[in-house]
Each structure stands twice: as structure tokens, then as C-alpha cells.
Amino acid sequence: MRVVIAEDLFLLREGLVRLLTAHGFEVVAAVASAPELLRALLEERPDVGIVDVRLPPTHTDDGLRVALQARRQVPGLPVLVLSQYVEQLYARELLADQAGAVGYLLKDRVFNDEAFAAAIRSVAAGGTVLDPEVVQKLMVRHSGTEPLTRLTPREHDVLALMAEGRSNAAIAQRLFITEKAVSKHAAGIFAKLDLTLSDDDNRRVLAVLAYLES
Amino acid sequence: MLFAIVLLLTIGCIAFVLVREAQRAPRPDGLRGRIRDRGWGLLLLPVAMSAAVMAGGAHGLIPAELGLATLAIVFAPKLAAKLVPYGVLALAVFGIHLANTYRHGNTSGVQYLFVHAVSHGATELVLAEAALLFVTGLWLLLRLDSPGAGPVRALTARWLGSGRRGISGVQALLLIPVVGLTIQLLGPGDWFGWQAIDGLDVALGDLTLLGGALVLIFRSRVWAATLAAAGLLVLGAYGWVITVFWPAVPGFAYGFSDLHNSPVPAPLWTDALEGSLLLAAGLWLAPRVMRHHLTDLPDPELAARARHLTQRVQTLTQTRHDAVDTAAAELRRIERDLHDGAQARLVALGMSLQAAQRLFPTNPEAALALVAEAKESSSLALIELRDLVRGIYPPVLADRGLADAIRALALDTPLPVELDLDLAREVELPVASAVYFSVAEALANVTKHAGARTVRITLSHGAGMLRAQITDDGSGGADPALGSGLAGVERRLATFDGILAVSSPPGGPTILVIEVPCALSSQKISSC
Numbered sequence: 001m002r003v004v005i006a007e008d009l010f011l012l013r014e015g016l017v018r019l020l021t022a023h024g025f026e027v028v029a030a031v032a033s034a035p036e037l038l039r040a041l042l043e044e045r046p047d048v049g050i051v052d053v054r055l056p057p058t059h060t061d062d063g064l065r066v067a068l069q070a071r072r073q074v075p076g077l078p079v080l081v082l083s084q085y086v087e088q089l090y091a092r093e094l095l096a097d098q099a100g101a102v103g104y105l106l107k108d109r110v111f112n113d114e115a116f117a118a119a120i121r122s123v124a125a126g127g128t129v130l131d132p133e134v135v136q137k138l139m140v141r142h143s144g145t146e147p148l149t150r151l152t153p154r155e156h157d158v159l160a161l162m163a164e165g166r167s168n169a170a171i172a173q174r175l176f177i178t179e180k181a182v183s184k185h186a187a188g189i190f191a192k193l194d195l196t197l198s199d200d201d202n203r204r205v206l207a208v209l210a211y212l213e214s
Numbered sequence: 215m216l217f218a219i220v221l222l223l224t225i226g227c228i229a230f231v232l233v234r235e236a237q238r239a240p241r242p243d244g245l246r247g248r249i250r251d252r253g254w255g256l257l258l259l260p261v262a263m264s265a266a267v268m269a270g271g272a273h274g275l276i277p278a279e280l281g282l283a284t285l286a287i288v289f290a291p292k293l294a295a296k297l298v299p300y301g302v303l304a305l306a307v308f309g310i311h312l313a314n315t316y317r318h319g320n321t322s323g324v325q326y327l328f329v330h331a332v333s334h335g336a337t338e339l340v341l342a343e344a345a346l347l348f349v350t351g352l353w354l355l356l357r358l359d360s361p362g363a364g365p366v367r368a369l370t371a372r373w374l375g376s377g378r379r380g381i382s383g384v385q386a387l388l389l390i391p392v393v394g395l396t397i398q399l400l401g402p403g404d405w406f407g408w409q410a411i412d413g414l415d416v417a418l419g420d421l422t423l424l425g426g427a428l429v430l431i432f433r434s435r436v437w438a439a440t441l442a443a444a445g446l447l448v449l450g451a452y453g454w455v456i457t458v459f460w461p462a463v464p465g466f467a468y469g470f471s472d473l474h475n476s477p478v479p480a481p482l483w484t485d486a487l488e489g490s491l492l493l494a495a496g497l498w499l500a501p502r503v504m505r506h507h508l509t510d511l512p513d514p515e516l517a518a519r520a521r522h523l524t525q526r527v528q529t530l531t532q533t534r535h536d537a538v539d540t541a542a543a544e545l546r547r548i549e550r551d552l553h554d555g556a557q558a559r560l561v562a563l564g565m566s567l568q569a570a571q572r573l574f575p576t577n578p579e580a581a582l583a584l585v586a587e588a589k590e591s592s593s594l595a596l597i598e599l600r601d602l603v604r605g606i607y608p609p610v611l612a613d614r615g616l617a618d619a620i621r622a623l624a625l626d627t628p629l630p631v632e633l634d635l636d637l638a639r640e641v642e643l644p645v646a647s648a649v650y651f652s653v654a655e656a657l658a659n660v661t662k663h664a665g666a667r668t669v670r671i672t673l674s675h676g677a678g679m680l681r682a683q684i685t686d687d688g689s690g691g692a693d694p695a696l697g698s699g700l701a702g703v704e705r706r707l708a709t710f711d712g713i714l715a716v717s718s719p720p721g722g723p724t725i726l727v728i729e730v731p732c733a734l735s736s737q738k739i740s741s742c
Contacts, residue, residue: 024637054613061613085600087610089618108596111589141628 001124004046005030006037006063007082008055012107023117034062041070041077048070053083053090063091076101083107093132095209099109102166103129108163120166121202128205129165137162138212150192158185163208166195221260228256254358255294260284261301267325267461268308268331276629295358303352309344313337334607348425355429379740381506385499386431386438392445393427399449399468440503446496454488457482473731537709540702544589544606551602563588616646620653620671620682627657627669635674641680644712645730649682652703652714656684656726659699664688664724674730682728703728 003025007013008033017027029040034054040048049070055063067079070110080103081094090122103123104176109131110116139160142148151159152177160172168186172179186204195207262283286294305327312326316337327347329339398729431438456468482699570584603609611619617635624631641649653671660666666688673682694700694716704714712730 054609084596085604085609087622089610089614089622092625108593111593137626141625 001048001121002026002028002044003120004028004037004040004044004049006032006034006040006049006055007052008032008188016110017065019113019116020049020120022111025117025120027050033057034066036078037063038066038070041066041079042073045074045077048078048080048120050080050082050120053081060164061090068093069098070101071097074127075099076126078123080105080120080129082110082129086131086134088134088137091130095128095206098206100128100206101126103127104134105131113122118170119165121191122167124164128209129163130163130205132160132164135160137164138209142212144163151189155185155189157180159189159208162186162189162204163212196201220595221264224260224263225257228259231256234447246699252287252291253295254354255287255291257298257354259478260296261298261305264305264327264490268305280477299351299354299358302347302354306344306347306351309340309347310422313341313344316340345714348422350430352425355433381435381439381503383435385502385673386435386442388442388446388495388499389431391426392442392449395421395449396445397423397656399452412610426640436503436506439499440507443499443503446492446499446508449493450493450496453485453492457486457489533705533708536705538699540705540709548606551598555598555602556595559591563591563595568593608650611650612643612648616641616650617673619650619672621644623650623657623668624671627661629661629666630668631657631667632670634670634674636672636674638675643682645712648706648710648712649728649730650681652707652728653682653684655699655703659692660684660686660688660724663692666720666722666724678732680730680732683730684726685723689720689724690718690724691720692716692718692724692726700726708711 001024005013005016005020005021005027007016007030013032017030020027023107028044028046029036030130031037031040034056037049037055040046042183049067051063051067053061053063055066064081067081070174071077075097076099078101079094081090082105083090084107086104086106091104094104101123103115103119105119122129139148139156148156157175159169161174163189166174168179168182172182190207259280262279266279283294285306286297289326309326311740312324326340327343329336354428374742375626399455427438453468468488566584566588569589570581573581573584608619608622613621615637617637620635621633624633640646657669657671660669664686666686668687670685671682673680675681692700694704694714700714700716707714707728707730710730711730715727715729716724
């Protein structure tokens, strides 16, 4: 799987290259600035671009802006945005085009290399991956509102993991329950929230997020 | 009679307006506001009317004087207010003069306030009215000079005031002997057609002059001394004029040579001596007064500017002090957070790795557990550093500016937040940071205490101000004096000359308004 990496700090960039290579990814470009990133994304057309939000030249949110621009030019271009901090505002902007194939994670998540590699593959496959911290904030914001209060605690957990973009199998593994139980919980959640249940993981995530964003 | 009723009604109406308007603190718009701005100057109308009537003029004089007074009140309200006490005093002096006329058997048919005096019998009434006017005039003079202070305090403040440097109290008091000598010269005897007057009238005349002198001394030490210097020079020169050109005659008084009742004229050299002494005193005083007038030009605009600047320096000293304090406290907090947080985590991480390294050959499983622990430590250190960075300067504010940072704040608030952000231009970072943290504090308060269902934030530029308003429908009762949070916001904003206004009645709603001026004294931190 071909990836482009954009990270301005040398140590982190090299670390990412090493980690991804070890997990069988092919790093076709590792760049250190926003203009280089845009060129790499548009020329290399990688299976996924891994982008740090803060990049030169302005050291603000150049990485995010380039990612959004590239996706406007190449709709659905898979991009996984990494950052030292997560903002719901940025998550909204990444999700706004409803095209999927997008991820937004804290840099800390790299520590869990298996999960990180799985997240990259999910994004490359058109999935949506959101950092648990973003999801948690979303859930907190709506925790007191109907009909979220009608969910059981277990359904709550399943909803949060669905919003992060995890598959039924991953949720089952995480919560130590069977996949069938997850399906049942999902059906319950979707019924209570008046959402249409879909087998497609990505459509499911988008439905949940759209609900939480509303 | 008709005139008396009109006068009474006019004064009554004006007094009513003044008293009513003085009770209402905010200045109303429209006619009432304009009337209140004119204030005491309105009294110029009855004064002008009285003067016109006393001058005996129904022939166009009354409308002319009333017209002039109205013009003054409308276009120069401050001047009108200043003229009022002098007008009243002038009416009083005229009353005394009138009484003298009657005493000497003349009739004039003048309407003096409420007395239509045609004969000798009206003298006492006219004098009583004149005395009343005199007291009123003096009171108004002091009252307008120092509004709010009593006459005694106003006098003391004037006398002790340091604004009249260069001219001492003694120099100003020289006006009294000068006035005394003048009275003596002008008083008894036939002099340049002045009608000789006796008894009570003389006393009242002298009293008026002396009173005027005293008022002048207390009102303006400089002008009292100026008049004294001029008087000394004129009186001294007059002594020499008498000596040279004028043989001494009985019934004439100059200086201490009271010749009024003396059959033998005093020798001429006494006049010369007294004249010389007076001239010397005048020549001593004049340059001092002139120096004062030349060097210390009383420029009211300059004085107002000086006052404004003094106040500004005080404000800046205070806010700088607060800013330095706040910055120091922030640094101390950051230092403590780093020391107890990330630094400690890194030490633990190093120790875990060290132990893992030691255990690896003998007990790989235990070593692996320690490595996992080290990973956990680094995760926690990252979380703590992230929170710390947010507290120092929110990354989204650095990335996107104030409007998006407030959008991000709203998204992180567990309440529906309605936003109306209208920023045409970007705000300078220091001001943006202050406003951001103020809004953050307000939102935190709403979430924690208010029990609100919705919050509304508006942000806009207008009239040279950056303005943010946070409104919630919670229980109210927010008070900067109670919690340290809002007081901290006030201090933070004060550094930029910004203010926080809180309206939070019990039961809500709470409205917080933050205003920071765009044009600041320091170019570096002007916000828009």
C-alpha cells in the first residue's frame, strides 16, 4: 500500500517511515512542508496520505488546508490527519464532503502501532476514523439530550466505538462480546435514534456522526 | 406687579427644572437633555429680564436683553452660567445705588425686583432686596466654582490650592488696603461729581467694594494681586500728582493724611512720601504678577489634557502592574505543571526503560511489562502537555484566529451554543487571546453554575470597539465581586483598556459584554 507522509519534525517523520515500512506500507514520499505535500498528493496519488496538521510555511493548520484542497481536486482522496491536539471544528471540516476515506487522530495513537496500521488501512479502504477524544467530546455535548439518554450504557459504548469508525468485529473484540451482540446493540441504537441501519461501515459512521453533529 | 409675578414664575420654573433634572442621573436625550446641559446658565434669563426692567425700558430693551441672554444660553452655556453670579452681584450694587438716590430725595420710578420704588419710603425694601441679591450672588459664585462642595470647603480648597504658584496669599491680600484707600479717596467729600453719601449707605457701599475684593482674592489669587499692583501704582502716582500740581485743600483725604475733618492742611511732603511708598510697593508687586501672567498662561485645554494624561498614567500603572502579576502567576503555574506533570512522567519513563534494559536478558516478560508501562507514561505526559499548551495559547487560535477559536470553544461546550460572529478583519494575537480566554471563562461559568439551556455568543466590530456578548438563559446571579473568575477576566481585559459588563439579575438571564477598543495607546497591541 502506497503512502505519502507529511511531517515537519525530522525525528517523527523518520519514526513514522520506519513504523509504516515495518508494517508493510510503501512510503512513496516523506515531505516536510505544505506545498511539497500538495505536489506529492496530486502527483503520487497514494493509497493514503498521512498528514500533520501543523506544517511550514506558516506553522498553523497548513497540513489540514492542503489535505482539504487535495480532496477538493481529487474527491475521496484518502487522507489521515495527525495532530498534537484534536478539534471538533477540524473534524467537521474533514467530514463535511461526506466522501469518507478520511481519518483524524492524535499523534499519540501511533504508540499503538497495530491499531494505527489498522486505521490507515480503514481510511485507504474508504472508511472514516475519528479519534476517541473527538468522539468523547461529541458524546459529552449530546449526553444530556433526548434521545441519547434512552440508550443503555452498553449501547452508549457501542455508539462511541461506531463513531470512531470501528467495524463490528473490532467493537466486539474491544468490548469482549460477540459480533452478533454488537449487531444487536447497533440495531437497538439505530432504532432509538431513528437512523437507517446499513451494513456498510463507512455509511454507518457517517450516519452516526451526522446524528451527533445535528 | 405683573412684572413681579412673571419674574417669580420664571425663577420658579427654572429652579423646578434644575432640581428635577439634577435628580436624574443619566442625561436624557432631546430638549430635556439640552435644558439640563444649560443648567445654571438658565438663570441668566431672569437676571437679564430684571436688568432690562430696572433700566426702565419697555421700549425694546426687554426683548433685546432676553434675546442676548437666550443666545448666550444656547450657544455658550458655560459662559452664561459664569455670567449669572456677576449679573446678580451687579443688580445688588445697583440696588444700593438706588437706595442712595432715594435717600437724597430723588425719585426715579424704577421697578427694583418686587418693589416699585417711587419715593423715600421704599429705601429699606430696596436695601433688603439688594442685600438678598448680594448674598445670592456670592453663593452662586462659590457654588458654580466648585459644584458639590459647600462654600466653606470651596473657599478653603481655593485658598490652599497649589495651582496658583508664584503668587502668595499675602500678595493677593494687598488688594484689601488698596480697596480701603480707594474707598477713602472716593468716599466722603465732593470728588469728580461723586455725590457725597453718609451713614448706612456709605457702610453698604464700602461693604460691596470690600466684599467684591474678598471674592476676587478667594476666587483668583493672581487677579487679586494684579488688581492690587495696578491700584498701588495708580494711587502712588496720584500722590505725586497732588504734591506737584494740586494744593492741599480741606476736606480732602489722601493716604493716611485724613484731611476731611482737619482745618489745617497736612504738609504736601506727606502726600509725596505716601505716594512714593505706594509706588514702591506697586513696583515691587507688578513684575511678579507680570512674570506669572507671562509664564503661566492659563490654558484650560492644556490643563484638561494634563489631567487626562495624569489619569491615563495612573490607569496604565495599575494595569501594567496587574499584567505583570498575571504573567508571573501564569509562568509559576506552567512551571509547576511541567514539574509535577510531564517532567515527572519522563523521569518515570526513563526509570521504567532502565529497569527493562536490566531485566531483558533474565526476565524478558517482566521487561516487556515495564516497556508497556513506559509507553503509558509517555502517553500521560503527552496528554498533560497538551492540556498545558491549550492553557498557554490555544492551538486553534494560533491556527485560525479568534472567530474559529470561539467556534471551536462552542463545539466543546456541552450546551447548544448559538453563534453570531462577524469579524471583518483579524484581531491582533494578544487581544484575541484575552478575548478568547474571557469567552472561555464565561462559557465555563455558564456550564458549571448557570443551569442554562442555551447560550448565545455574538462577536462584532463597531464604533472602534471589538465587542463580544455572551447571553445565557440560566439562573443569573453572576457577580465579578464574588468569584475570582470574572474578576480575572476584568484584569485581563484592562491591560488592553477593555471592559467587562455583567448584567445578571437573580433568575437570569445573564448578559456578559466584553469590549476592547481598537485604537489603543500602544500601536503594537492595537486590535483592529
